Amino acid sequence: MTILDIDTEQRTNQLDSTPPVRLSVDNLNVGFERHGSVRPVVKNVSFDLREGQCVAIVGESGSGKSVTARTLVGLTGGNAVVDADALRLGDENLTALSPKRWRSIRGRRIGFILQDALVSLDPLRPVGKEIEEALKLHGWGDRTSRKRKVIDLLTSVGVPSPENRSRQRPDELSGGLRQRALIASALALDPEIVIADEPTTALDVTVQAQVLQLLEEMKQRGTSIILISHDLSVVAHLADHILVMSGGEVVEQGSAHEILTAPKHPYTQSLINAVPSRETRGTRLAPATGVAPVHTAAHANDEHAGFDGPVLEAEGLVKNFTAPDGTLTTAVNNVSFTLGRGETLGIVGESGSGKSTTARIALALDTADAGTVRLLGQDWSAVPETKRRRLRKQISVVYQDPLSSFDPRWNVERILLDSLPAGAFATATARRERVLALLAQVGLPDSVVHRFPLQLSGGQRQRVAIARALAPSPSIVVLDEAVSALDVSIQAQILDLLVDLQKEFGLSYLFISHDLGVISHLSDRVLVMKDGVVVESGDADQIFTRPAHPYTQELLGALPTLDESHTVAGASVSPSSSTEGQE
Amino acid sequence: MTAVSERTVTAVARKRRISVGFTASAITLAIFVVAALAPNILSTQDPLAMDFTQALQSPSLAHWFGTDESGRDLFSRVVYGTRESLAIGVGAAGLAILVALVLGSIAALAGRIPAGIVNRLIEVLFAFPTLLLALLLVSVLGASPITLVISVGLGSAPGYARMVRGQILSSKNSGYVEAARALGHSRFTIFRQHILPNALRPLIAIFTMGVGQSIVWASGMAFIGLGVAPPSSEWGALLDAGRAYITQASWLVVLPGFVIVVLALAATTLGKHIQSSLEKGETA
Numbered sequence A: 001m002t003i004l005d006i007d008t009e010q011r012t013n014q015l016d017s018t019p020p021v022r023l024s025v026d027n028l029n030v031g032f033e034r035h036g037s038v039r040p041v042v043k044n045v046s047f048d049l050r051e052g053q054c055v056a057i058v059g060e061s062g063s064g065k066s067v068t069a070r071t072l073v074g075l076t077g078g079n080a081v082v083d084a085d086a087l088r089l090g091d092e093n094l095t096a097l098s099p100k101r102w103r104s105i106r107g108r109r110i111g112f113i114l115q116d117a118l119v120s121l122d123p124l125r126p127v128g129k130e131i132e133e134a135l136k137l138h139g140w141g142d143r144t145s146r147k148r149k150v151i152d153l154l155t156s157v158g159v160p161s162p163e164n165r166s167r168q169r170p171d172e173l174s175g176g177l178r179q180r181a182l183i184a185s186a187l188a189l190d191p192e193i194v195i196a197d198e199p200t201t202a203l204d205v206t207v208q209a210q211v212l213q214l215l216e217e218m219k220q221r222g223t224s225i226i227l228i229s230h231d232l233s234v235v236a237h238l239a240d241h242i243l244v245m246s247g248g249e250v251v252e253q254g255s256a257h258e259i260l261t262a263p264k265h266p267y268t269q270s271l272i273n274a275v276p277s278r279e280t281r282g283t284r285l286a287p288a289t290g291v292a293p294v295h296t297a298a299h300a301n302d303e304h305a306g307f308d309g310p311v312l313e314a315e316g317l318v319k320n321f322t323a324p325d326g327t328l329t330t331a332v333n334n335v336s337f338t339l340g341r342g343e344t345l346g347i348v349g350e351s352g353s354g355k356s357t358t359a360r361i362a363l364a365l366d367t368a369d370a371g372t373v374r375l376l377g378q379d380w381s382a383v384p385e386t387k388r389r390r391l392r393k394q395i396s397v398v399y400q401d402p403l404s405s406f407d408p409r410w411n412v413e414r415i416l417l418d419s420l421p422a423g424a425f426a427t428a429t430a431r432r433e434r435v436l437a438l439l440a441q442v443g444l445p446d447s448v449v450h451r452f453p454l455q456l457s458g459g460q461r462q463r464v465a466i467a468r469a470l471a472p473s474p475s476i477v478v479l480d481e482a483v484s485a486l487d488v489s490i491q492a493q494i495l496d497l498l499v500d501l502q503k504e505f506g507l508s509y510l511f512i513s514h515d516l517g518v519i520s521h522l523s524d525r526v527l528v529m530k531d532g533v534v535v536e537s538g539d540a541d542q543i544f545t546r547p548a549h550p551y552t553q554e555l556l557g558a559l560p561t562l563d564e565s566h567t568v569a570g571a572s573v574s575p576s577s578s579t580e581g582q583e
Numbered sequence B: 001m002t003a004v005s006e007r008t009v010t011a012v013a014r015k016r017r018i019s020v021g022f023t024a025s026a027i028t029l030a031i032f033v034v035a036a037l038a039p040n041i042l043s044t045q046d047p048l049a050m051d052f053t054q055a056l057q058s059p060s061l062a063h064w065f066g067t068d069e070s071g072r073d074l075f076s077r078v079v080y081g082t083r084e085s086l087a088i089g090v091g092a093a094g095l096a097i098l099v100a101l102v103l104g105s106i107a108a109l110a111g112r113i114p115a116g117i118v119n120r121l122i123e124v125l126f127a128f129p130t131l132l133l134a135l136l137l138v139s140v141l142g143a144s145p146i147t148l149v150i151s152v153g154l155g156s157a158p159g160y161a162r163m164v165r166g167q168i169l170s171s172k173n174s175g176y177v178e179a180a181r182a183l184g185h186s187r188f189t190i191f192r193q194h195i196l197p198n199a200l201r202p203l204i205a206i207f208t209m210g211v212g213q214s215i216v217w218a219s220g221m222a223f224i225g226l227g228v229a230p231p232s233s234e235w236g237a238l239l240d241a242g243r244a245y246i247t248q249a250s251w252l253v254v255l256p257g258f259v260i261v262v263l264a265l266a267a268t269t270l271g272k273h274i275q276s277s278l279e280k281g282e283t284a
Helices: A003-012 A065-071 A099-105 A127-137 A143-156 A175-187 A205-220 A256-261 A266-273 A355-362 A385-392 A412-419 A428-441 A446-450 A458-470 A488-505 A516-522 A540-545 A550-558 B002-037 B074-109 B112-127 B130-141 B145-172 B175-182 B187-223 B235-245 B251-283
Strands: A021-034 A037-050 A054-058 A080-083 A086-089 A110-113 A193-197 A224-229 A241-246 A249-255 A312-322 A328-339 A344-348 A370-375 A395-398 A476-480 A508-513 A525-530 A533-539
Touching: A021 A065, A021 A224, A037 A065, A037 A224, A037 A241, A037 A249, A054 A065, A065 A080, A065 A193, A065 A224, A110 A175, A127 A143, A127 A175, A143 A175, A175 A193, A175 A205, A193 A205, A205 A224, A205 A550, A241 A256, A241 A266, A249 A256, A249 A266, A266 A488, A312 A355, A328 A344, A328 A355, A328 A370, A328 A525, A328 A533, A344 A355, A344 A516, A355 A370, A355 A476, A355 A508, A395 A458, A395 B175, A412 A428, A412 A446, A412 A458, A428 A446, A428 A458, A458 A476, A458 A488, A488 A516, A508 A516, A516 A540, A525 A540, A525 A550, A533 A540, A533 A550, B002 B074, B002 B251, B074 B112, B074 B145, B074 B187, B074 B235, B074 B251, B112 B145, B130 B145, B130 B187, B145 B187, B175 B187, B187 B235, B187 B251, B235 B251
Parallel strands: A054 A224, A054 A241, A110 A193, A193 A224, A344 A508, A344 A525, A395 A476, A476 A508
Antiparallel strands: A021 A037, A021 A080, A021 A086, A241 A249, A312 A328, A312 A370, A525 A533
16 A cells, blocks of 8 residues: 555545554643743644554754654653643543653553664664663563564664674664664564654665655554654655644645645745755745845856866776775766866765765875876876965865864954955955955855854855855865755755856865755756765756666665655665564 | 654753853863952952951951961952962862873873773872871971862872773773774874873863862861961961861851852852763763
8 A cells, every 4th residue: 555545545534544643742832941931843743543444744953843752752851841632642641641651651551763773773772672671671571582573673673684683783784774773772662652753864865765664664653653754755655644743733734635736835945845856956945035145256267268178077086095904995986077167966875985085186185096187187196285376276075064174263354354365455454355255145144244154054164154255255165064954945055056156256166965955956967976986977957857777776766856756765775674574 | 753842852951051060160270260360359458468456356357368377358358369279179179180081191102901900000199098198298398288189189090990990891882993994004192192082072171170179188188187277368277277276267167168169059050060061072
């Protein structure tokens, strides 16, 4: 039975055949007490979760989605004020539970899957022990039967050779296996409800597909799922019912089909429109904001304006790393590419593919063991740093985490003043004016100049990082996962800004990302990397419509889309699609 | 979201709790600074005026801390001793930080071989007992406040040097240093603009705590006769002098000792507060 069928059935027949309600939330309000006053963070949330169904709560950071999820397992924290007309798990009233009673419900009746398996699992304990702990805590079986159950659980979540894996510690497992182990511990006591808070956010796209597939299988076995995510496309295939939250309120809720195909609320519409893809190329992702970038022609880059060859050429790059145990890993293996003026070259790959190392070599922040990079037709990687410095202003970089790329002691003005090329502006006034012009170009008001990075929002910080990259009037900007840490609506604004700036200044972008959607939205040409090797490269249209290499096909297949008819693509990539029962 | 809010609330509560300790320690330290700069404001009696008729008087309204074997007013002696004790503490902590900055910077930034040598040197200094170092220096240089400053300073330097090395290493590998390299700044500019100030920041707190600890160390050395000789009223010397009368006039040891504890506590509390407010500024 596909999701669409469930939806249709639900809408046409609200009576007898609908599965029983397992969790009922009516008018839930959560606030945090501080200085004697209560700051509301979740307002009037109501929904029913039925057997074998999935309710998705979608929203951006600060929307209250995670607080809602935590409230449902009684983990809101001491200073939280929870109020609800009804909060019922079967016939249990969750609003009036003692901590002891909560402990007996958590794990046994409601399983909780946290976002980051690396920090959520005890680093010193083998994962098998971790899962066994959940069983032991609730007095399940004896030692031998618990051991057997752990192996069964790991098998059921698709962990290959579970006997060996259960004896390994979290850091010895890959991200996907860790997340599976965490899911296994949440499933240990076969809870009727599983709450998954951003279960795939830290994962590569192919691993994400596997985890989503696993959740889908759980659902088909009758487990009810509450799925929390910032990403509508992640929930699209799994959810029967979607709540869209913003600022603590549910702005819209309805069947997955309604929300995804006919969203009524402008916020939901903007969320859906903000998702970048090949189809959105050339269109604006974000609705016009109050602070539109000001167009100024202050990008004086005449020195190399006449140069019309490729602005960046990389030839046969190789980079090896020696692991602590002496083994040699080749992070980048024979990578070559060219970047033309005004062009965007996307480098896409999963973690460990060597894409960031390639970017660092292109920036000459790291030296290659073999191969050369030429910048604007001149030697770049082959010359000493003192010779490179003169050309440095031609290539700048924007990182994923702007906060760590700013000196915490410096305010925005100092950061930007420092990034202006020495001697380019005669007077202090001229330098200050340039800083304000840069801020205007990235759509920030003058008032941020005296703020420190910590006092800015994530989107504002990334705008400052872009302003810093523009300050030397470069030909090339390397964007290393530059939008990956941002909420989708902020990401949309930044992507729009990047497109505008490229048009205005003829910038060339080397765009590094794990996110195929972002890459396909922005790139003219694409390099697909895996294990340090370029497996496929070429025109973006060709790569996204007719991928030739199996890995590219796998990546594209694993990409969740808002298109509901597309089923979760995990089945083909799951190393072991074992679905045997766990009873 | 939840976690963030909870953290914010506890941070607020912590701030409120600390500010009491902060105010108290700041006031206490201010009093000590006044005593060091202008002892005559706090004390009315001459710390050196002997009056054998008043010898070994227990604490009273006339003599708050009692009198010593020569009838000198102990409170005045403690007040007048502040300057020397504080100077030794500040000097020793300052020397320790200075040595630590040099050693730590080399250990973190120099090439593999010089860094290795300095790292071994730091480890050797670490393993060398401070007391032994002090004995060595006293036998070479003779007992004096300067010897105290040098031995306590050198004794505590390796610990700070390791801290400096760690700070510089984390700063060196930080995103903002890489961003500065990408902007084309020279190594020296990056060191001056980013690495050094970011390494120095936590040292403000360490320094404040170091002053208190150095005074305790210096007093301890003076107590075993390795410090300033009488009639100086340096606190360690007071302890040393009072030791002979500990059974008849315990206040001669207890009260100066108490003052040392109060100063060390105040300095440590203030240092901890500075440290936590710096950390908050970095992560909040």
